[in-house]
Amino acid sequence: MDDKKNEDLKEEIEEKEETVDNCDCCSDEDCKEKVKAESEETENNVETEENKFEKLTEELFKVKNENSKLNNEMNALKDRLVRLNAEYENFRKRTAKEKEAIYTDACADVLKEMFGVLDNLERAVAVEGSVEDLKQGVDMTVRQFHGAFEKLGVEEIDASGEFDPNFHQAVMHVQDESFGKNSIVEVFQKGYKKADKVLRFTIVKVAN
Template sequence: MDENEKEVNEMEVNHEENESDLEIHSEEAEGEIIDEAAEKLMEAEKKLNECVDKYQRVLAEYYNYRERTSKEKAAMYNDGLRDTVEKILPVIDNLERAVSAQPDKENALYKGVEMTLKQFKEILSGMGVEEIPAKGEKFDPNLHSAVSHIEDENFGENEITVEMMKGYKLKDKVIRYSMVQVAN
């Protein structure tokens, strides 16, 4: 039995050595697995950050595109409106001449033309079109076009004495400059 005991002892020693070897190998394997997982996690974070960056850039581009197209649409609308009003202004001028030339203010035709002119002006006002004030104002080359000049002590310097044709503006843009006579 000595030999059997010896064999059993050797087996136990081998078993213990194998277990300690296994523990060492499993610790090394655990370390490798953790290193691999950490590396994969860092790669995933890097890809996530790239995707987030791309998303934010696309979102910013879309926002800029939306703002730009909105401004372009508004500008196109205002340009179209300004062009249309510019083409209608001679009709308004003629209606004003007809009203001012009629001596009989009780005439039905006079009243009809006057109502039509009033309606035109209300529509223009509703669209944001305004008359440019002229007579009695200081001359402003951004709003007025001086077609004649007089010297008269009754008026101040660069004062508008006569408005020959009314000017109109849409918001801050001039549709048609007022044609005026300027004193001094």
């Protein structure tokens, strides 16, 4: 409530009380009681307005406190969001580098096993000799290939039984009563696997 308004109401009460005390125009007690009642009513109104003002002040103070708490919480959430975003970006970059490093290491492990095989092939091409000498060099290189595959955990897919679409790819079908149903009768290209993952399907001819 405005301080000036309070002062005006108090002055009004004092004026009425002074009017009652100095009133010589009549001796009627009713007149004095009426003026006093009006003064009391005005004073009560002042107290009521003051109470309203105090309540509004308290509510305003509470609202300010709540607003301050909300601002603090909002700022804390903003800071947390910024930190989380930075952590995620660092995690994404770190993961990308780790994946690249894993792929590079895997390639290196495979290539290291192939270098020796390539060396032997180059030597076989460079050496002058008979066909038999060349065949022996190729056989040695093939054995070295198989040894490298074994170290890498690579296996040749078995193609001696029935056709299995999980491991074999049929490019030709024939009817031949000398073979059973879905029997593999010829292998056009060997297939390989590592554990349960097929690296290359075996290309075959299937009977019946």
